[in-house]
Amino acid sequence: MVLLQSHGVVRLIFALLLLSSFLLIIYNFRSISSRLPDLDDVVSGGHTKFRRPKTGGSLKGIDPLLEPEKGPSGKLYGPGEVNRTSATILSLVRNDELEGMLQSMRDLEATWNHKFNYPWTFINDEPFSKEFIERTSKEAKYTSYGWCSFFPGAGGGGEVIPKEDWEVPSWINEDLIQESSDLLTENKVQYATMRSYHQMCRWNSGKFYHHPALKDIRWYWRVEPKVHFFCDIDYDVFRYMEDNDKLYGFVINIYDSPDSIETLWPQTLEFLAEHPEYLHPNNAMDWLSDSKNRPEHNHKANGYSTCHFWSNFEIGDMNFWRSKPYEDYFEHLDRAGGFFYERWGDAPVHSIGLGLFADKDKIHWFRDIGYQHIPYFNCPSSPKCKQRCQAGRFTDGTGLDEEDCRANWFEMAHMD
Ligand SMILES: Nc1nc2c(ncn2[C@@H]2O[C@H](COP(=O)(O)OP(=O)(O)OP(=O)(O)O)[C@@H](O)[C@H]2O)c(=O)[nH]1
Numbered sequence: 001m002v003l004l005q006s007h008g009v010v011r012l013i014f015a016l017l018l019l020s021s022f023l024l025i026i027y028n029f030r031s032i033s034s035r036l037p038d039l040d041d042v043v044s045g046g047h048t049k050f051r052r053p054k055t056g057g058s059l060k061g062i063d064p065l066l067e068p069e070k071g072p073s074g075k076l077y078g079p080g081e082v083n084r085t086s087a088t089i090l091s092l093v094r095n096d097e098l099e100g101m102l103q104s105m106r107d108l109e110a111t112w113n114h115k116f117n118y119p120w121t122f123i124n125d126e127p128f129s130k131e132f133i134e135r136t137s138k139e140a141k142y143t144s145y146g147w148c149s150f151f152p153g154a155g156g157g158g159e160v161i162p163k164e165d166w167e168v169p170s171w172i173n174e175d176l177i178q179e180s181s182d183l184l185t186e187n188k189v190q191y192a193t194m195r196s197y198h199q200m201c202r203w204n205s206g207k208f209y210h211h212p213a214l215k216d217i218r219w220y221w222r223v224e225p226k227v228h229f230f231c232d233i234d235y236d237v238f239r240y241m242e243d244n245d246k247l248y249g250f251v252i253n254i255y256d257s258p259d260s261i262e263t264l265w266p267q268t269l270e271f272l273a274e275h276p277e278y279l280h281p282n283n284a285m286d287w288l289s290d291s292k293n294r295p296e297h298n299h300k301a302n303g304y305s306t307c308h309f310w311s312n313f314e315i316g317d318m319n320f321w322r323s324k325p326y327e328d329y330f331e332h333l334d335r336a337g338g339f340f341y342e343r344w345g346d347a348p349v350h351s352i353g354l355g356l357f358a359d360k361d362k363i364h365w366f367r368d369i370g371y372q373h374i375p376y377f378n379c380p381s382s383p384k385c386k387q388r389c390q391a392g393r394f395t396d397g398t399g400l401d402e403e404d405c406r407a408n409w410f411e412m413a414h415m416d
């Protein structure tokens with residue numbers, strides 16, 4: 001009897017112990033998961049899958065750039081290890097931007113190009129001044145003019161931008177430009193009344209890769225005056241693109257002003273309806289048409305999220321722009337007139353072209369290239385940046401963090 005009673009007590013104690021351990025496990029699990037950051041990495045299909053914070057919004061404080069930078073995976077070629085590929089550093093620039101251009105050149109030469117010696121190509125809509133030619137040529141490691149090419153050169157020699165590629169096309173109506181420019185100004189669209197800005201955006205969207213100076217070249221790295229490069233890059237980025245079957249490299253993703261592109265998406269859908277066969281099976285339509293992260297932008301831009309690759313930095317394959325789907329797309333947009341009646345930028349046009357007609361896995365985030373074009377940064381956490389920029393900083397402008405839409409690309413495409 002006593003034995004039976006003591007058995008009962010043991011069983012009771014055992015059951016209580018079991019219950020309390022169970023409760024303890026549940027408690028621990030819940031408190032651990034509540035402490036886990038909302039952002040976590042899951043590897044799927046060779047890509048690191050990104051889950052955005054549940055609150056949405058910018059990456060401030062949880063930027064992947066805060067993690068130690070490892071550089072891209074795969075074989076990277078250092079200086080002298082491999083022949084240069086068919087590529088150029090490219091800048092459309094004005095004579096009066098000389099000082100800013102010299103500064104951009106100094107940064108890119110110091111962090112990267114003095115190791116690889118890719119040539120610079122400068123393009124202008126008027127002849128480059130003698131001073132521009134002399135001073136920029138001295139900035140490249142190879143100081144011969146052959147290492148920097150100027151189109152057109154001083155006195156107008158060399159290849160010029162074909163007139164029809166730069167001038168306002170004949171089918172554009174001047175009165176309509178005037179009317180729409182008033183509306184754009186009312187909506188505070190930057191550079192709305194600056195005719196040359198519209199021309200520049202059109203040329204960068206669909207003309208630059210046909211410039212005679214570039215006809216035998218495949219890869220370009222677009223560089224603007226007054227940009228900064230902060231971190232040492234020790235591999236040939238063009239060879240990286242070519243060897244890893246990439247088409248396009250970017251550093252920053254931001255939202256566009258929806259007032260500048262109200263009819264860009266409707267025109268795009270019209271084109272797609274005519275050419276459904278151009279849509280790539282692994283496209284980034286979800287990214288382009290996302291409406292959950294900044295619904296008011298999507299609404300104003302009539303279905304386009306306005307998120308785009310910021311095109312003052314581009315490392316790209318010109319053969320993609322020269323391909324039939326993109327060429328036909330540009331032609332459609334050009335006929336529609338939005339480069340002048342609105343202020344379609346080359347950034348959204350390139351981004352939509354890539355998002356629809358390219359395999360999204362061929363688009364690469366150059367997270368390791370420290371970069372700034374006012375007011376945004378891409379700054380990784382790496383000793384190669386030598387503390388020249390603050391890791392994870394996105395902007396030095398106030399109230400601009402909400403313009404950051406990198407999380408959209410990471411979530412709906414990939415992070416590498
Ligand atoms: N030759 C030439 N280059 C131009 C002209 N307009 C713009 N560019 C160049 O085109 C690129 C883009 O122009 P930006 O004025 O920087 O345009 P943005 O980056 O949108 O504007 P910011 O924020 O002011 O830099 C730069 O490399 C300019 O030097 C032009 O009329 N002629």
Ligand SMILES: [Mg+2]
Nearest residue numbers: 224225312373
């Ligand atoms: Mg600029």
